[in-house]
Amino acid sequence: MSSFARSPSSAAARPIGDAGDFNSDIRLSVEQVSYAYSANPTQAPLFTLEATSFQARPGEIVAIVGPNACGKSTLLKLIAGSLEPLSGRVLLNGFVTHALPHRTRGQRIAMVQQESPLLFPSRAWEFVLQGRHPYGRTLRFETEEDIVIARNALAQVGAEHLSDRFMDQISGGEKQRVILARALAQQPLLLLLDEPTLHLDIGAQVDLLETLRRLASANRYTVVVVTHELNLAGQYADQVALFQKGKCLRVGPPAAVFRRELLEQVFQTPLTVELGSSGRPRVNMPSAK
Amino acid sequence: MRPLTLSRLLAHCAILSAVLFVVVVIALKLGAVPVSLYGLGHDLLRVLFRQTSQLSSEYQLIIFDIRLPRILLGIFVGASLSVAGASFQALLRNPLADPYVLGVSSGAAVGAIIALVIEPHLALAPAVAALLTPIGAFLGAALTVTAVYFLGLRQGQIDSSTLLLAGIISASFLQAIIMFFMSTLSGGNYRGIAFWMMGELQTQPPHIVSLILRFGFFLSAAAIYTTASDLNLLLAGEKEAMHLGVDVRRVRLVVYIAASLLTGLAVSVSGAIGYVGLLVPHVMRLLFGSDHRILLPTAAFGGAIAVVVADTLARTVVSPSELPVGAMTAIAGAPLFLYLMRRRLA
Numbered sequence: 001m002s003s004f005a006r007s008p009s010s011a012a013a014r015p016i017g018d019a020g021d022f023n024s025d026i027r028l029s030v031e032q033v034s035y036a037y038s039a040n041p042t043q044a045p046l047f048t049l050e051a052t053s054f055q056a057r058p059g060e061i062v063a064i065v066g067p068n069a070c071g072k073s074t075l076l077k078l079i080a081g082s083l084e085p086l087s088g089r090v091l092l093n094g095f096v097t098h099a100l101p102h103r104t105r106g107q108r109i110a111m112v113q114q115e116s117p118l119l120f121p122s123r124a125w126e127f128v129l130q131g132r133h134p135y136g137r138t139l140r141f142e143t144e145e146d147i148v149i150a151r152n153a154l155a156q157v158g159a160e161h162l163s164d165r166f167m168d169q170i171s172g173g174e175k176q177r178v179i180l181a182r183a184l185a186q187q188p189l190l191l192l193l194d195e196p197t198l199h200l201d202i203g204a205q206v207d208l209l210e211t212l213r214r215l216a217s218a219n220r221y222t223v224v225v226v227t228h229e230l231n232l233a234g235q236y237a238d239q240v241a242l243f244q245k246g247k248c249l250r251v252g253p254p255a256a257v258f259r260r261e262l263l264e265q266v267f268q269t270p271l272t273v274e275l276g277s278s279g280r281p282r283v284n285m286p287s288a289k
Numbered sequence: 290m291r292p293l294t295l296s297r298l299l300a301h302c303a304i305l306s307a308v309l310f311v312v313v314v315i316a317l318k319l320g321a322v323p324v325s326l327y328g329l330g331h332d333l334l335r336v337l338f339r340q341t342s343q344l345s346s347e348y349q350l351i352i353f354d355i356r357l358p359r360i361l362l363g364i365f366v367g368a369s370l371s372v373a374g375a376s377f378q379a380l381l382r383n384p385l386a387d388p389y390v391l392g393v394s395s396g397a398a399v400g401a402i403i404a405l406v407i408e409p410h411l412a413l414a415p416a417v418a419a420l421l422t423p424i425g426a427f428l429g430a431a432l433t434v435t436a437v438y439f440l441g442l443r444q445g446q447i448d449s450s451t452l453l454l455a456g457i458i459s460a461s462f463l464q465a466i467i468m469f470f471m472s473t474l475s476g477g478n479y480r481g482i483a484f485w486m487m488g489e490l491q492t493q494p495p496h497i498v499s500l501i502l503r504f505g506f507f508l509s510a511a512a513i514y515t516t517a518s519d520l521n522l523l524l525a526g527e528k529e530a531m532h533l534g535v536d537v538r539r540v541r542l543v544v545y546i547a548a549s550l551l552t553g554l555a556v557s558v559s560g561a562i563g564y565v566g567l568l569v570p571h572v573m574r575l576l577f578g579s580d581h582r583i584l585l586p587t588a589a590f591g592g593a594i595a596v597v598v599a600d601t602l603a604r605t606v607v608s609p610s611e612l613p614v615g616a617m618t619a620i621a622g623a624p625l626f627l628y629l630m631r632r633r634l635a
Binding site: 082106119126127129131134136146149186 | 293534582588
């Protein structure tokens with residue numbers, strides 16, 4: 001990913017509105033957020049998310065981990081503002097995310113979701129330019145500025161060479177990079193990713209997390225990533241939130257959250273945790289008998 | 290990177306309007322009564338310079354009172370159906386969506402027939418009475434598309450095969466109702482089964498209805514066009530679009546109402562012409578790409594061209610008799626539908 005070095009600090013690729021935010025330390029503040037889902041109002045909720053709180057600064061990566069159906073993705077939607085919390089609130093630079101107008105939300109929060117198939121084939125550059133949508137007026141054609149920003153976004157994820165390829169003709173890892181580039185083209189303050197490493201091989205996974213790490217520091221994004229990969233979370237995240245059955249068990253630096261007893265209890269399997277030289281934890285399965 | 294620019298959009302529209310012009314001239318020439326191209330050009334110039342008194346009366350009748358109005362009708366019907374089809378495809382995320390396949394055209398037909406039936410009992414002023422059919426057709430179209438949408442949901446998500454089945458079944462149900470009306474309403478001045486089932490452009494609507502059709506087309510098409518870039522994002526799914534700042538609910542409302550209006554207006558003057566809304570947007574996508582900012586206007590031109598061509602064929606291939614124009618569009622459209630369906634299943 002040598003291409004990354006070319007334009008990490010170009011003005012066009014910086015999130016807007018960032019200049020005034022360096023003083024206030026906290027960018028994302030999740031305050032006692034809870035949620036309940038039931039098929040209809042008279043029934044007991046099928047799923048609940050208990051009150052959850054954490055905070056994140058610009059440039060920080062927060063990883064949300066836990067077993068399947070523990071509420072990780074729901075929390076991400078609550079943070080994104082596409083779901084309204086039952087109680088509590090999510091603040092982004094002091095604004096409630098759910099109450100932001102659609103367009104403003106699109107300018108501040110970018111979401112990378114598990115990919116959905118495209119109805120009609122589009123080229124990678126067309127896809128990335130979609131990230132400029134929240135900045136355009138109804139019928140506006142893309143400006144030079146939009147094109148520069150989209151190009152930069154592709155460069156930042158090392159995918160310029162994919163620009164003219166069709167989205168359905170590139171590999172999973174390449175596609176994930178283009179999707180990330182679209183999120184960067186939104187010039188967000190907050191970057192949310194829902195299992196971005198799913199279906200990627202280990203090389204592509206590490207590549208993606210390295211990219212995220214660099215982008216978070218270079219562009220001062222606050223990144224929240226839902227993932228199943230404990231070791232990637234342990235390696236790259238500044239904070240980890242561990243969930244089980246809709247309950248946030250612990251939030252903190254990876255070394256504080258990845259404790260053997262806790263992980264074994266949450267994942268219901270024997271595990272070992274060792275601290276690397278960098279002070280980051282590694283989670284291993286003991287070898288089978 | 291080659292993003293869409295205004296000049297490229299206008300250039301493509303200019304090409305298509307030139308094609309449309311050529312098609313219109315040929316359509317004016319062809320027919321049971323032969324007309325020479327030279328005479329036609331001469332007369333068109335005379336009309337342009339407002340020397341209509343110099344036209345031979347026989348010519349004037351055939352060219353300007355029969356063929357030209359019919360062609361104009363075809364242009365607006367074709368453009369309406371095609372734009373409606375392109376919008377339904379994006380909104381329902383289904384490349385096989387089309388007002389006819391989804392039963393929306395048949396719903397509009399039922400609405401129009403009901404309006405025709407109750408109209409004599411209401412004792413309205415003639416101008417208001419003329420509005421009743423298009424309104425009935427619009428309501429029929431809007432109700433059908435709403436019903437089909439909800440029938441096509443599976444666990445809260447639109448499911449494309451369920452949606453198509455719901456549409457096709459609704460269409461045949463509504464067609465049975467049309468049959469029922471047609472057989473009980475024998476006599477009177479109701480139009481025939483062929484009109485409501487297949488569509489034809491033989492009969493001119495009252496002048497006021499033509500005006501409403503044109504005005505309604507421009508209004509609805511403009512409304513849909515304001516959502517063009519939102520529709521591009523909706524292709525990737527409603528959730529994705531929402532995260533990119535699209536007000537999905539507003540877009541859905543605008544496009545459903547406007548596309549139902551387009552379908553209703555077209556059906557109230559020409560019956561249920563099928564497959565235009567399916568075939569034309571796909572051809573335009575192949576030619577110009579799937580960006581709705583260029584797809585919607587080119588689909589409008591394409592729809593106009595397609596229906597004028599189909600109608601010219603319909604009135605010449607078995608001349609001096611005539612086929613319904615819907616038969617021509619179905620001959621071209623149904624195989625394409627099957628091809629797209631097979632490719633999608635593969």
